[in-house]
Amino acid sequence: MKKKALFATSNYWNSPFQVGTHHIAKELVKKGWEIAYVSAPISPIHRIFSPTKEFYDRYEVYKKGGEMHGDGQVWSYVPGALLTPNNKPILSSEFIYNNWNKLTYPNINKLIESKGFRKVDLLYFDNGLQNYLLDFIDCKKSVFRMADKNSGFSNHTNALGNAEAKLSQSVDRVLYTAHTLEEHVNSLGPKDTLYFPNGVNLDHFLQKQEQPIEYKSIDKPIVVYVGAIEEWFDFHLFNEMAKMMPDIAFVVIGPDQLAKEHIDDRENVHILGRRSYDQLPAYLQHANVGIIPFNVKDYAHLLDYVNPLKLYEYMVCGIPVVSTKWKELEYINSPAKLAENLEGFVEAIRETVQDTDKEKYISFAKKHSWTSRVDNLLKEVLE
Missing domain, CATH: 3.40.50.2000 (Glycogen Phosphorylase B;)
Structure with missing residues (x-):
């Protein structure tokens, strides 16, 4: 039976920015794995206040219920929710960070299950937005790959920091891309860590x-x-x-x-x-x-x-x-x-x-x- 991985990601599959998460997923595809690639969500607020080309690219993926890639080995999806986490008032609250997935349509958990990814060999995160998957997915191993110290970004929120801390303590291993991140990662109380820098295709x-x-x-x-x-x-x-x-x-x-x-x-x-x-x-x-x-x-x-x-x-x-x-x-x-x-x-x-x-x-x-x-x-x- 083919091995499966669910990637909970920041960037969508066809983003012009192909980051480490993309490359890790594609290497697993080469090895015969099946991949679910679920990106950060969009909402009507994005359409009103940030109608960029990137938004419409993501919106098309949402409307189609996802896309298949790599001879059917990859299902990529962009969730749509009534409200999604942001650094704006109300949207930056702990409540939104912890419950936005309950406002998705169609329901993201049911959709993942219908695609056959309720049980996976690897559950992979590169952000703290999708912690709901910790309680939903049956996985053999889980990892959180931290590629930046997110508190350095202008759109960082306390709720996101708390979500990353919870995620770091819950997964089997936290991967960090820079030596300089090691101290920060260890301060979050992970079970185990691994230095895992960027690479090249x-x-x-x-x-x-x-x-x-x-x-x-x-x-x-x-x-x-x-x-x-x-x-x-x-x-x-x-x-x-x-x-x-x-x-x-x-x-x-x-x-x-x-x-x-x-x-x-x-x-x-x-x-x-x-x-x-x-x-x-x-x-x-x-x-x-x-x-x-x-x-x-x-x-x-x-x-x-x-x-x-x-x-x-x-x-x-x-x-x-x-x-x-x-x-x-x-x-x-x-x-x-x-x-x-x-x-x-x-x-x-x-x-x-x-x-x-x-x-x-x-x-x-x-x-x-x-x-x-x-x-x-x-x-x-x-x-």
């Missing part, structure tokens, strides 16, 4: 891709950023770099609302917006440097606990990485150049933009494949 990024059409008109070395563009992105640093290096093309890929507001309009700056996960290898393979320009000065309470997925994805494509320095990056001891200020960032880009030793970076990334990560997880948790 080698097959996806090593397969050679054609040059993106946008690159064909760029006659300068390309420095690329791919990922979330939120308040912790150092817009001042980025603008000053672009100003000081007009002979370098700076390409930005990701949600572009804040980028268009805060990044200066320059001839050597190209804001491309979102690209799908399938398109990313082409943009990375044909760039010269990958950058992680984060504002550690103002957001150390968040960034010091991050093990950046993009570092591995940049490197497996054979490009050097220049990043702002923070604690976890120093622990990783990768070939990335870590800069503490604007001058250091500019100098590091100047040094690496001509670096053609792709194998140095690819070799580092190959030591951190998702396949080896998941093999270790199964050995540690299920055996």
Whole structure:
């Protein structure tokens, strides 16, 4: 009989942000597992106040009762509820965090049971929103993977913190992605823990891709950023770099609302917006440097606990990485150049933009494949 896992996740299956949870699930699919992938819920309030493309993508999945992927091995679903947890008044209450699942339509528990996932080999969480599953799912083993210190986010609430603490104490093992998270995880009183950093999908990024059409008109070395563009992105640093290096093309890929507001309009700056996960290898393979320009000065309470997925994805494509320095990056001891200020960032880009030793970076990334990560997880948790 095939093994089964239920993933209680923050991001939906086809999100443009393919995070660690996605990759872990896909590695299990390769091993023949059947997966239920249940994301964070949506509500009518989202439709009224945040009618983004992402919301409508999730809404379509909800309306269809979920989607099947991977030759029927994966059922992905986005629950719909009358009210869902948020950092707004009333919605941030303990009551909503503990009871939103009772306001789902169709009832999420009944739907999960109808899909055959009431009993599973592995129950996996990456957030504290879906603790109701602890009392509903019959599982052999359960894990909570903590990828950030969530109290560092502006939308964090006390109720979410309490939910994460309860979850940490209830599952068989808490996985943490950064060395710097260990103390925080231990303070929550878990039964057991495992350091479980991010990795990289080698097959996806090593397969050679054609040059993106946008690159064909760029006659300068390309420095690329791919990922979330939120308040912790150092817009001042980025603008000053672009100003000081007009002979370098700076390409930005990701949600572009804040980028268009805060990044200066320059001839050597190209804001491309979102690209799908399938398109990313082409943009990375044909760039010269990958950058992680984060504002550690103002957001150390968040960034010091991050093990950046993009570092591995940049490197497996054979490009050097220049990043702002923070604690976890120093622990990783990768070939990335870590800069503490604007001058250091500019100098590091100047040094690496001509670096053609792709194998140095690819070799580092190959030591951190998702396949080896998941093999270790199964050995540690299920055996």
